[in-house]
Amino acid sequence: MKMRVPTLAVAVAAIASFSDHLAMAHPTTPQPSTCSTNHPTPPWIQQKIFEDFLQKFYIKKDAKAAIQQTMAEEYIQHNPYALSGRQNAIDYIGPISEVANFTILRHSFSNGTGWVHTKMEIPGQPLTAVMDIFRFKGTCIVEHWDVATALPADAVNPLALF
Known part of the structure; x- marks a missing residue:
């Protein structure tokens, strides 16, 4: 079976990018970041990286490691109370993640974008209901939007927010 050179180059770059991600998921020395925006990455690999990020960030409560491994240095933040940049994300979310408990209610990934709805x-x-949206480039999260709404004490809808 013949494979065109451009297709082969993309496949090799994707495998190299994914193997870099896997190798750095368990580094022997601390790494400033383990993601790369330099290579096209197949959606199924981005989805796996997104699911690993959710597990580490929300379930294991290791926000710092999740951010360091998955967010690009030049990460763009749209939250009005936080600044762009990976270190700013760590500084902003660190204190919150220490006291907050998150329950993932639903999540999905499509077209290089993942979203998660949490309690x-x-x-x-x-x-508080939170919806986080993450845009990927390569194996990195490069952009984030979020919307949060607190459950009102006088809510009449038993299904409100969750």
């Missing part, structure tokens, strides 16, 4: 619980605060 955020912080002691002394009302339950």
Whole structure:
């Protein structure tokens, strides 16, 4: 079976990019980042990276490692209370992730974009629904949007937010 050179080049670049991601998922020395925006990456690999990010960030509560391994240095942030950049994301979310408990309600990934709907619980605060949207380039998250709404005390809808 013949494979055209451009197709082969894309396949080799994708495999190299994914193997870099896997190799750095368990580094022997700390790495500043383990993702790359330099190579086209198949959607199924991006989806796997996104699911690993969700597991590490929301379930294992290791936001710093999840961000360092998956977010590009020049990551763009659209939250009005946080600045763009990977280190700014770590500085902003670090204190929140230490006290917040997240329950992933649903998530999906398509066309280089992943989203996750979570229930955020912080002691002394009302339950909050959060929708995070992440755009990928290569094996990196390069852009983030979020929307959060607290459950009102006088909500009449038993299905509100969740």
